[in-house]
Amino acid sequence: MTLVSPTPTPSRLSVTLSLFSRGQVRRPNNSTASPPWAMEHYSRIYFHPLRHVPGPFYASISSLFLYIICYLGIEGHVLRSLHLRYGTPVLRVGPNSVSVSDSGALQEIYVSGGGFPKDSRYTNFDLGPVKSIFSSVDREYRDHRAKAVAPLFAPSRIRSACAPTEAIGKAITQFVHIIQQFKNERISFDLVDVCARLSIDVVTAYLLDEPYGGLAEIGHLPPKAQARTKLSANPFIFAIVAFSRFSLFPKWLFSQLYKLSVRLSLTDEAKQSFRKLDIFATKAVTRITSQKDPNNEYTYQSRLLAAGISVSETTAQCKAITFAGADSTAVMLATILFHLIRNPSARRTLVTEIEEHQKESAGSFDPETIPYLRAVVKEGLRLGMANPTRLTRVVPKKTVLDVGGYSLPAGTVVGCAAYTLHHDPMVFSEPFEFRPERWLESGREGSLTRPDMERNMMPFGVGLRACIGKNLALRQLYETVSAVLQMNVGGGLLEGAKVRQERIEIIEWFNGEIKGHCLDVDWE
Numbered sequence: 001m002t003l004v005s006p007t008p009t010p011s012r013l014s015v016t017l018s019l020f021s022r023g024q025v026r027r028p029n030n031s032t033a034s035p036p037w038a039m040e041h042y043s044r045i046y047f048h049p050l051r052h053v054p055g056p057f058y059a060s061i062s063s064l065f066l067y068i069i070c071y072l073g074i075e076g077h078v079l080r081s082l083h084l085r086y087g088t089p090v091l092r093v094g095p096n097s098v099s100v101s102d103s104g105a106l107q108e109i110y111v112s113g114g115g116f117p118k119d120s121r122y123t124n125f126d127l128g129p130v131k132s133i134f135s136s137v138d139r140e141y142r143d144h145r146a147k148a149v150a151p152l153f154a155p156s157r158i159r160s161a162c163a164p165t166e167a168i169g170k171a172i173t174q175f176v177h178i179i180q181q182f183k184n185e186r187i188s189f190d191l192v193d194v195c196a197r198l199s200i201d202v203v204t205a206y207l208l209d210e211p212y213g214g215l216a217e218i219g220h221l222p223p224k225a226q227a228r229t230k231l232s233a234n235p236f237i238f239a240i241v242a243f244s245r246f247s248l249f250p251k252w253l254f255s256q257l258y259k260l261s262v263r264l265s266l267t268d269e270a271k272q273s274f275r276k277l278d279i280f281a282t283k284a285v286t287r288i289t290s291q292k293d294p295n296n297e298y299t300y301q302s303r304l305l306a307a308g309i310s311v312s313e314t315t316a317q318c319k320a321i322t323f324a325g326a327d328s329t330a331v332m333l334a335t336i337l338f339h340l341i342r343n344p345s346a347r348r349t350l351v352t353e354i355e356e357h358q359k360e361s362a363g364s365f366d367p368e369t370i371p372y373l374r375a376v377v378k379e380g381l382r383l384g385m386a387n388p389t390r391l392t393r394v395v396p397k398k399t400v401l402d403v404g405g406y407s408l409p410a411g412t413v414v415g416c417a418a419y420t421l422h423h424d425p426m427v428f429s430e431p432f433e434f435r436p437e438r439w440l441e442s443g444r445e446g447s448l449t450r451p452d453m454e455r456n457m458m459p460f461g462v463g464l465r466a467c468i469g470k471n472l473a474l475r476q477l478y479e480t481v482s483a484v485l486q487m488n489v490g491g492g493l494l495e496g497a498k499v500r501q502e503r504i505e506i507i508e509w510f511n512g513e514i515k516g517h518c519l520d521v522d523w524e
């Protein structure tokens with residue numbers, strides 16, 4: 001008996017792959033050949049330019065994984081843990097999509113030459129037929145509008161509006177008064193709701209010269225009823241936040257899901273809230289067009305109109321900015337106050353520093369000059385997950401992005417996420433803890449320049465397409481925290497406050513949402 005070694009028969013898979021690699025594969029038209037989708041899967045695994053980028057197998061063959069984690073609002077922590085598990089700064093999260101956790105790449109992705117363009121997912125954030133400053137992928141379109149409104153975001157203009165008789169100052173006084181009433185009567189309240197009321201009023205009163213009335217709409221109620229009532233714009237805000245769970249889907253699918261979701265989930269309350277915002281924005285624009293307020297060049301709507309933007313688009317842009325400004329700042333403010341309530345020692349340090357500054361400056365001081373307050377705000381911005389997920393961009397034509405030893409070709413969707421960078425354990429020890437001291441270089445008087453940590457911070461995005469409202473938001477945070485801690489000398493207005501939750505849980509959609517839309521505060 002002779003033993004004959006059998007001639008190896010190549011498997012159908014290896015034949016198909018080797019033919020494919022030589023460009024000889026035609027679409028099979030008989031039932032025994034691999035179906036086209038299988039061919040595509042093989043190519044994504046074995047021939048795709050991203051094939052060497054580490055990541056879970058399922059992410060390399062289909063976008064389903066991304067769609068699911070985006071929909072479920074778990075994208076932030078899932079991608080962070082995959083980066084840690086695979087020990088890689090570049091993670092393949094979809095057939096053509098990567099997540100980058102190396103802050104060294106921020107410069108090239110978002111800054112150099114204006115940064116890479118936003119990818120097509122942003123078109124899912126259009127306001128029906130209107131592209132907002134945020135959603136526009138077309139840089140010229142965006143620049144024209146952003147330049148028109150830019151003077152409104154100058155720090156000196158914003159600062160003047162913080163005087164007690166001006167738009168921002170008045171809103172903060174109302175906010176402090178409401179919390180003071182809750183404290184006097186020991187009434188439990190929802191921190192997220194009051195922060196949302198203040199934020200929508202600051203944005204609208206300052207930019208549109210027309211406060212939405214978030215704080216005023218409960219002003220006439222007794223304190224107990226105030227605490228029970230929710231902001232009338234909430235359903236509008238929550239609906240937009242929740243639609244972002246579909247934002248990674250291709251446009252055609254997004255549109256269908258959006259329509260279905262509107263039909264199934266848009267309650268009467270939400271419809272009413274949308275209508276109220278429509279009426280509010282229309283009124284703000286009509287005030288200018290009807291010549292009732294023609295000389296006011298320093299409103300958002302008058303500047304857009306003067307730049308040649310149509311009335312209907314200007315109205316839509318006003319609604320977009322109301323959402324963009326109100327939601328994120330509310331999440332950040334609520335996060336900072338939540339941590340101050342939970343950290344009496346940080347709170348007392350802050351109160352002492354504010355008192356010292358008050359004495360030194362005979363009452364008038366710029367809160368931004370207080371190092372510990374800056375550290376508190378910075379730490380709040382690090383932990384606050386207003387935008388936790390990847391800010392996606394596309395590698396432009398004729399460009400290769402080299403990062404972490406990988407070359408990502410033109411057309412690849414790349415993105416860094418605040419969730420990953422802000423919780424990087426190599427940069428921030430105990431990354432989930434609130435520790436303002438980490439920002440102080442050498443004791444309390446030190447400057448706050450900690451380049452290693454600073455490089456990993458992206459709460460407002462980075463580069464040309466970073467947040468245009470950053471100065472306004474920061475000013476609101478400094479002024480409000482300072483005002484809250486100046487009240488009731490000793491421990492500030494928050495002395496005696498307790499939060500029920502141990503930590504803030506976030507639904508990690510593009511706009512992070514505090515679970516339950518609520519952070520309950522009780523009084524001792």
Ligand code: HEM
Pocket residue numbers: 133134135142146203207321324325326328329330332386387391392458459460461462464465466467468469470472473474
């Ligand atoms: C603490 C509060 C805020 C946070 C954390 C925040 C965060 C962000 C982030 C991360 C982006 C970049 C998104 C991207 O690259 O995809 C962004 C863009 C933007 N934000 Fe904010 N934002 C805040 C407040 C505001 C305010 C107060 C306004 C306006 C009143 C505003 C208006 C905008 C606009 C218009 C854009 C789009 C800019 C562009 O694409 O050119 N934001 N914001």
